[in-house]
Amino acid sequence: MSAEQQYSLNGILRYEWIFGPGFLGYGEPDVTRELISSLDWPPGIRVLDVGSGLGGPDFLMAAEHQARVTGVDLTEATVQLARERQQELGISGVEFLQGDIRFLDWNPESFDVIWSRETLLHLPDKEALFQKFFSWLSPGGSLVITDYARRPGRGSSEFEAYVQESGYPLLELDEYARTISRAGFSDATAQDKSAELIRYLESHLNKLEKDKDAFCRRFSVEDYEYIKGRWQLKRDCCRQGDMKWGWFLARKPGSESFPVRKDI
Ligand SMILES: C[S@@+](CC[C@H](N)C(=O)[O-])C[C@H]1O[C@@H](n2cnc3c(N)ncnc32)[C@H](O)[C@@H]1O
Incomplete structure (x- = not known):
């Protein structure tokens, strides 16, 4: 796929039903x-959101932090x-700009933060992308990514079929951080947030079941079965340890002052 x-359009709207408005x-x-x-x-910080979707995070950054955000999305x-x-x-x-991030370009140092959530899972050559991100960031700028990852070695046949069918070229968590470092970033960290992802998936499955009739009226029974099946598969692959959810933070060396990373 x-x-x-x-x-x-249908795919986005049924995801939004699950994740919440925006x-x-x-x-x-x-x-x-x-x-x-x-x-x-700091107010006025320049953010590039790669795979910005419906823009909910970008609206929050602008409204609560006076950020200036460029959101890029494929569709x-x-x-x-x-x-x-x-x-x-x-x-x-x-x-918001429409385009494939692989074929877009900005002048060096155009952004202070490059932000991307659950998008880079679609892209095969992450190192080439991280090199572009490095160039587009100002000295001291931050890279903030959340993304799917995988366990080392082969996973279960269900997991391998899921990533193959979905077209997700996933990296291992540590390899993800090393790939970021190879592009020139410092302090690249990978946090394993898989347990949190399992909790989110379970809560979405509960909501789907509880509001099944409303979901089926808004979309269709086929949509319901499809989403439920995908969510169960992701939950099971995470529980078995094949699929991971990673948070990755890194900094472009240079100015220590803007923006400064705190520990989380
Ligand atoms: C799971 S959604 C996440 C959206 C958003 N980051 C959020 O958290 O609400 C992934 C988004 O990435 C976009 N996308 C996928 N491949 C892309 C690419 N090559 N360039 C730009 N956007 C892409 C999709 O269209 C989709 O909107």
């Missing part, structure tokens, strides 16, 4: 707030919906 198929990522808006709290975010449907949501909320300081 290609990312374009996965994030069709969000396509786990644990929102708490996770965005927690990640932001790991850095000092026209997602970008259009994000722009509509921005108009409805009347939020300024955020702009």
Whole structure:
């Protein structure tokens, strides 16, 4: 399945039903707030959000931290919906661009933070991407990523079929951090947040079951079975230790003062 198929209009809206208005990522808006709290975010900080989805995290950064955010997303449907949501909320300081991050470019030092949640799982050559991120960041700038990862070696046949069918070229957690470091970043850390992901998946499954009729009325029985099956599979692959959820933080060497990373 290609990312374009996965994030069709119907695909995005049924994800949003699960994740909450404006969000396509786990644990929102708490996770965005927690990640932001790991850095000092001076007003006016320039953020690139790679795979910005419906823009929920970007609106929060702009509204609560006066950030200036550029959100990039692959699909026209997602970008259009994000722009509509921005108009409805009347939020300024955020702009959305449609494009594939692999083929976009900015001048060196255009951003102070590069942020990406549950998006890089779609992309095979992460090292080439991290080299571009390194160039686009200002000295002292931060890289903030949450993403799927995998255990070392082969996983169960269900897991291998899931990542193959989904087109997810996943890295091991430690290899992910080493790949970030090879692009020139310092202090690259990988945190294993798989236990939290299992809790989010279970709570989504409970919500799906409890509100099954409403979900099926809004979408369809086929959508319900599809999403439930994917969520159960992810939960089981995490429980077996094949699939991991990683939080990755790193800094571009240079200025110590902007933005400064705190420990989380
Ligand atoms: C799971 S969603 C996460 C959205 C958002 N980060 C959030 O947390 O709400 C992944 C997003 O990445 C986008 N995406 C996938 N591949 C991409 C690429 N090559 N370039 C830009 N965006 C991409 C998809 O269209 C989708 O909106």
